Amino acid sequence: MASLIGRTPVATKSPVSHRRALLALGGGNAVxxxxxMVYGLLASYIGPLYFPSDSSVSETMSALAVFAVGFAARPLGAIVFGTLADRMGRRAVMLFSVGSMVLSSVIITVLPSHESIGLWAGVILLASRILQGLSTGIESPLNSAYIVELAPEGRTARFGSVISTYVQVGIVGASLVCFLTTSMVAPDAMASWGWRIPFGVGAVGGLVFLWLRRALPETLRTAGERQAEPARVGQVWAEVWQHRLALLTIVFVVAGAQAIQYTWTTGLPNLARSAYQEDPDTVFLVSTLAGICVAALYPFVGRLADRKRISRTFIASRLAVVPLVFVVLAYQRPGMAMFTVVMLAGAPVLAFTMALYNTVAATLMPTSCRVTGVGLGYAIGVAGFGGTAPYLLLWFQDLGADWAFPVYGAVLCLLSVLFYGSVLRRGAVRVGS
Incomplete structure (x- = not known):
């Protein structure tokens, strides 16, 4: 289908401009x-310090509950800052997104424990995660919209896969830094203060890419969509409501991807460490290797989608994920060999699930309400289905209903295909699909 949106003047600039924009955009996304992800990976260290109890599993689940609450802030971030991005421009909101993430990481790095300041420790930790939720609520949808508006014709999926690769760099970087930290810091010191090191590393990296993002061009006003003044808030939300089926589709496109994403990147590693008492060094190493495998597959998925059409690649890959998600059932007892097999087997599942979902979501909304619509759908999908995935995985495991979680993930994937097919048949997909 031919593109139905205007292209920005940025898209006509040299490849060097594109590379610089992708570095600033993708690097910030990686941070x-x-x-x-650092919080999710270190939940088993954070829980005892901020939510002490008689059970290590309960402490970890309390920390993961805060992880999930952070997701609940994402819809608010999408509503407030998505509307600003559609009214005033993309660039300023991008700067806010990275800046607020840096601030929250600094707070967590220096935050005293429950033993020092009592309940305030957990309250401040929760507030920091909410701030991160506001930030991430707008980051991914805003990046997705920006890429669709920036990419040259016929290379939308490839540019989107580059951003997905940066996302994976951030995830792998989290696992790698956690692995290096646990390798160099003694176990007692790691439990006491060493877990703070990865948060400090993230804060420094965020400052670097905050500076780089200052040079990003604005893509809101395209050559065919110039406006004398910013759109009113009511206009933006009226358009979102007009495209409500697309909004619902975005929710499930994101939900299927994020439920599987957090199962592999957060749920399984925490299950290994807290429930099965696996060696944390080995767990972080395996998580890092699995993440590298996923990142290596992203460019292939992007090229395939541009060649075969985004819609066809998305539908085929999402349907293929349905049976593959049941591989999590193989890890039901302690054993690093099986954990490694499950994590590496999940690499192609994650690659085909995660490489396209952001781009697919961005093609479902017009430019004038794209960040708001994609942001709201993304936030609901992540908050309702992504952030809760690690908790549900451990919960079903604790109940002895291991089979329930892969069924849950498979149903989400099938619903995403059903809704996307409905929007596609109506001709509402807006970029070369």
Whole structure:
């Protein structure tokens, strides 16, 4: 289908301009994901310090509950800052997104424990995660919209896969830094203060890409869509409501991807460490290797989608994920060999699930309400289905209903295909699909 949106003047600039924009955009996105994932990976260290109890599993689940609450802030971030991005421009909101993530990472790095300041420790930790939720609520949808508006014709999926690769760099970086930290810091010191090191690393990286993002061009006003003044808030939300089926589709496109994403990147590693008492060094190493495998597959998925059409590649890959998600059932008892097999087997599942979902979501909304619509759908999908995935995985495991979680993930994937097919048949997909 031919593109139905205007292209920005940026798209006509040299490849060097594109590379610089992708570095600033993708690098900031990598830092966002790094900071977000570090908390999930270190939940088993954070829980005892901020939510002490008689059970290590309960402490970890309390920390993961805060992880999930952070996701609940994403819809608010999408609503407030998505509307600003559609009214005033993309660039300023991008700067806010990275800046607020840096601030929250600094706070967590220096935050005293429950033993020092009592309940305030957990309250401040929760507030920091909410700030991160506001930030990440707008980061991914804003990046997706920006890429669709920046990419030259016929290379939308490839540019989108580059951003997905940066996301994976952030996730892998989180696992790698955690692995290096646990390798160099003694176990007692790691439990006491060493877990703070990865958060400090993320704060420094965020400052670097905050500076780089200052030079990003604005893409809101395209040659065919110039306006004398910014759109009113009511106009933006009226358009979102007009495209409500697309909004619902975005929710499930994101939900299927994020439920599987957090199962592999957060749920399984925490299951290994807290429930099965696996060696944390080995767990972080395996998580890092799995993440590298996923990142290596992203460019292939992007090229395939541009060649075969985004819609066809998305539908085929999402349907293929349905049976593959049941591989999590193989890890039901302690054993690093099986954990390694499950994590590496999940690499192609994650690659085909995660490489396209952001680009697909961005093609479902017009430019004038793209960040708001994609941001709201993304936030609902992540908050409702992504952030809760690690908790549900451990919960079903604790109940002895291991089979329930892969069924849950498979149903989400099938619903995403059903809704996307409905929008596609109506001709509402807006970029070369």
């Amino acid at each position: 966002e994901w790094y900071d977000w």
